[in-house]
Amino acid sequence: MPAQPKPNGASINGIYPLNDVGEMGASSLPVKAGRQAKLSFEVFPAKTAAGQKTLLNELEGLAGYNPEFISVTYGAGGSSRNGTAATAKAIQNRYQTQVMAHITYSAQSRADVIASLEQFKDIGIRQILALRGDEIANAPKTEAQAFANSVEFISAVKEMGFDVIRTTAYPDIHKDAKDADADFDWLLAKFDAGASEAITQFFFDADHFLKLRDRLDKYGFADRLIPGILAFQDAQKMQNFAQQCGVYIPPALKKELDKTANSELAEAHALSVLLDLWLRLSAEGISRYHVYTLNKSRPTQTLLELLGVGKQASCQLSAPPVTAKKHSSSDFPKGEKALNFSKMSYL
Ligand code: FAD
Numbered sequence: 001m002p003a004q005p006k007p008n009g010a011s012i013n014g015i016y017p018l019n020d021v022g023e024m025g026a027s028s029l030p031v032k033a034g035r036q037a038k039l040s041f042e043v044f045p046a047k048t049a050a051g052q053k054t055l056l057n058e059l060e061g062l063a064g065y066n067p068e069f070i071s072v073t074y075g076a077g078g079s080s081r082n083g084t085a086a087t088a089k090a091i092q093n094r095y096q097t098q099v100m101a102h103i104t105y106s107a108q109s110r111a112d113v114i115a116s117l118e119q120f121k122d123i124g125i126r127q128i129l130a131l132r133g134d135e136i137a138n139a140p141k142t143e144a145q146a147f148a149n150s151v152e153f154i155s156a157v158k159e160m161g162f163d164v165i166r167t168t169a170y171p172d173i174h175k176d177a178k179d180a181d182a183d184f185d186w187l188l189a190k191f192d193a194g195a196s197e198a199i200t201q202f203f204f205d206a207d208h209f210l211k212l213r214d215r216l217d218k219y220g221f222a223d224r225l226i227p228g229i230l231a232f233q234d235a236q237k238m239q240n241f242a243q244q245c246g247v248y249i250p251p252a253l254k255k256e257l258d259k260t261a262n263s264e265l266a267e268a269h270a271l272s273v274l275l276d277l278w279l280r281l282s283a284e285g286i287s288r289y290h291v292y293t294l295n296k297s298r299p300t301q302t303l304l305e306l307l308g309v310g311k312q313a314s315c316q317l318s319a320p321p322v323t324a325k326k327h328s329s330s331d332f333p334k335g336e337k338a339l340n341f342s343k344m345s346y347l
Pocket of ligand 1: 072073074075076077102103104129130131132133134149150151168169170174176177178182183184186187199200201202228
């Protein structure tokens with residue numbers, strides 16, 4: 001990776017200094033990387049047929065960006081198994097885009113996990129995010145852990161013949177890691193087992209992401225790392241979620257966000273933080289971004305519009321449905337819970 005110039009300019013919030021135009025020269029401006037960004041979007045499964053309709057409509061605004069894929073999360077302990085499949089299928093049927101289904105193996109039997117993967121195959125899913133997942137409180141005890149660890153799990157998913165298997169990476173280091181080196185070695189082991197790319201946990205310290213990218217670059221893997229960007233609007237909820245996920249909030253950023261907490265400027269402030277973060281990454285040559293949309297298109301769309309990322313109009317509506325088993329409305333768990341972002345653990 002060519003040496004990048006040291007950031008020394010000012011940003012909107014002063015948290016992520018951008019590269020100075022004079023030093024970089026006009027041709028090196030990050031604008032091109034921003035406009036040509038390759039995107040992917042993450043949603044969580046709808047809980048009812050009505051919720052699914054709403055979600056599909058929300059995605060309409062994002063589908064025009066021709067995402068590399070849209071991913072659908074999987075509830076801890078398999079709780080949204082049918083919901084993930086139903087939502088993934090509905091997105092595939094409506095938009096001509098690849099869909100990546102997440103799957104965790106924690107707190108489930110091996111047979112159940114394999115059944116979920118088979119279900120994904122049946123509906124034409126070719127891309128999988130293979131995860132361990134978190135232990136869930138009061139989960140029914142399964143006879144045995146489905147897989148020994150996520151490395152073994154990735155190998156097993158690979159043997160099932162999916163086209164693309166992705167894994168996770170943690171710029172702020174996962175809470176279960178012994179230290180940064182152990183976390184990094186684990187990521188390499190997951191690549192070795194068959195994951196072709198890693199999507200990161202959301203983060204707010206761009207240097208943490210860039211350090212991880214640069215470490216991977218030594219192995220020729222820099223391009224395998226896709227930054228996860230949380231399109232948040234409410235800074236307090238974001239910080240609660242960050243705490244649950246072990247995401248580091250730089251003290252200067254927290255101080256900045258506290259200034260507009262609960263004010264009518266809060267949403268615009270959140271947007272400015274995301275703009276800064278994105279521009280900093282873009283200035284460092286990052287061109288692929290995975291956006292955690294929280295099932296709302298507007299915050300992501302506003303961000304992309306301000307960044308000048310163009311719609312590419314090749315994600316068509318009403319693509320021919322993928323041949324797949326029929327899902328009925330009973331695939332959805334009964335009753336829709338209101339989204340509780342502060343308690344969100346991959347619904
Ligand atoms: P792993 O990568 O297996 O382990 C996490 C860390 O623990 C590793 O980085 C490593 O440092 C350490 N570790 C684990 N095992 C070993 C070992 N044997 N030896 C050494 N070190 C080890 N959760 C959901 O429930 N549903 C989702 O849909 C979902 N989607 C996600 C999407 C993304 C992009 C990310 C980043 C996270 C997502 N999560 C989801 C959250 C995830 O389940 C949690 O972060 C969980 O704690 C870790 O799962 P993992 O597969 O990343 O774990």
